[in-house]
Amino acid sequence: MxxxxxxxxxxxxxxxxxxxxxxxxxxxxxxxxxxxxxxxxxxxxxxxxxxxxxxxxxxxxxxxxxxxxxxxxxxxxxxxxxARVQADCAGVTCGYRKPGGLGVDRWLAVLAAHRLDPRAALIVDCGSAVTLDLLDTGGRHLGGYILPGLGPMRRALYSDTDAVKVREIRSPGMSLAPGRDTGEAVNRGLPLMVMGAVEHALAELRRTAGSEPLLWLTGGDGEFFSSLFPRPHELVPELVLDGLALSNP
The missing domain is CATH 3.30.420.40 (ATPase, nucleotide binding domain)
Structure with a gap:
């Protein structure tokens, strides 16, 4: 302790x-x-x-x-x-071929989520990059996905297209219905890219685990995405910090 x-x-x-x-x-x-x-x-x-x-x-x-x-x-x-990524720690086995290649923030979030509940889970860290890590029952990390966060996605879109340089509008629980103008289409389309990736990862994990996985959200945009997801989930803003007590007790 x-x-x-x-x-x-x-x-x-x-x-x-x-x-x-x-x-x-x-x-x-x-x-x-x-x-x-x-x-x-x-x-x-x-x-x-x-x-x-x-x-x-x-x-x-x-x-x-x-x-x-x-x-x-x-x-x-x-x-x-x-903190350092290890092949095994706190009941979790790293799914990377070379554990040192996994971001330590992702590793700590996985450790903390597993300690909170050992069932199969998808851990989503919503920051400048959005990371999705799949965790099977028994603490088996299955790897994951990395995609741009909302800011980088918007900047990438603006860099090659002039007509879609619209004002950013973001609010908790905002509608994701099809946009009726370009501003709505962009501002609703960007979060849907992240949410679509989450749904794909959940489907992958559901097939592997044979049960409905938990969904954990953390990161700077975690609260925003928490307001959009209709499915049950847990928002834990300090999930990475919580993992430090497990990697460096």
């Missing part, structure tokens, strides 16, 4: 999340630009904390990892503990 103050970070390519735990209970939660972390700029909320450990999931590259390691030593006198 974790003891004392632990500072946790989920470091993405553009945005990072952090959480302060005290004996396993969340005391504070926040976000910062990864570029600021790279420059060694600390959130004001960190000014008075003295964690006993610092553990992190990093997908932003070695430069950011080095910056965080230096920050941990200089500011807190700690060695940063970086």
């Amino acid at each position: 974790s003891v004392g103050l632990i500072l946790e970070l989920d470091i993405g390519n553009t945005r990072s999340k952090w959480r302060l735990l005290d004996n396993g209970q969340s005391l504070a939660l926040g976000a910062l630009d990864t570029a600021a972390l790279k420059r060694g700029e600390l959130p004001v909320a960190w000014s008075d904390i003295r964690p006993q450990r610092l553990r992190a999931a990093n997908v932003a590259g070695e430069t950011v990892a080095d910056a965080l390691a230096a920050l941990a030593r200089d500011r807190f006198g700690l060695e940063a503990e970086f």
